[in-house]
Amino acid sequence: MTLTNKIIFSFIIFVSPLMVMPAAMANQNSVLGDTWNTLSDNVSQTWNEPQHYDLYVPAITWHARFAYDKEKTDRYNERPWGIGFGQTRWDDSGNWHGLYLMAFKDSYNKWEPIGGYGWEKIWRPLTDDNFRLGLGYTLGATARDNWKYIPIPVILPLASVGYGPATFQMTYIPGTYNNGNVYFAWLRFQF
Known part of the structure; x- marks a missing residue:
């Protein structure tokens, strides 16, 4: 391969992708912007046009036994008594949108707010x-005693089963050992 061919080949392999990156990044920015x-339209509409108000009653926390030492799970609180309130909107497709604030007793039996x-x-x-x-997700913030109540952003999965005004809703908080x-x-409970 001659030097000229090597330069042309190098240009094609290494430089030509740089020419299409701005278009790809613009497309990604458009998707993120959309x-x-x-998201902001749904939050705003749920805030301004609630169809129902909700009472939240924490029911259970369960620490995955495969991911904890037994002595830790033996002393953790798994009955998170507390209360919360929210407002709900059902969109034209029948999907649920909610804004909420809840406080409950965490694993250490200390108050943990989430909204x-x-x-x-x-x-x-x-x-x-x-x-x-x-099936869906929640975006919000929580704060814990063992983290000095510094607000921590959360993005978590949601799942639920409901009948009429009552819904059993749940999430899983991933982690390490x-x-x-x-x-x-x-x-x-929806009112």
């Missing part, structure tokens, strides 16, 4: 439209 606009926005895609698999299943890996569930 996602942000959809944010939640969204779930809703399925109604039975002929009875009162029964529903949901002896940290995180917690199933957390609550009841949500």
Whole structure:
């Protein structure tokens, strides 16, 4: 291969991808911008046009036994009594949008507040439209005693099963060994 061919080959392999990167990045920025606009519109609409108000009652926390030493799980609180309030909106597709604030007793039996926005895609698999299943996410912030109540952003999965105004909603907090890996569930009553 001659020097000229090596230069042309190097240009094609290493420089030509740089020419298409701005277009790819612009497309990515457009997708991120569209996602942000959809999210902020949904939060704003749920805040300004609630259809229902909700009472949240924390029900259970469960520390995944495979991810903890037994002496830790033996002393952790798994009955997170507390309370929360929120507001709900159902969109034209039947999906759930909610804004909420909740406080409950954490693993160390200390108060932990959490608040944010939640969204779930809703399925109604039975002929009875009162029964529903949901999968989605929540975005928000929490604060814990063992972290000096510094606000911590959260992005967590949501799942639910509901009938009429009552919903059993849950999430899983991922983590490392002896940290995180917690199933957390609550009841949500719609008024």
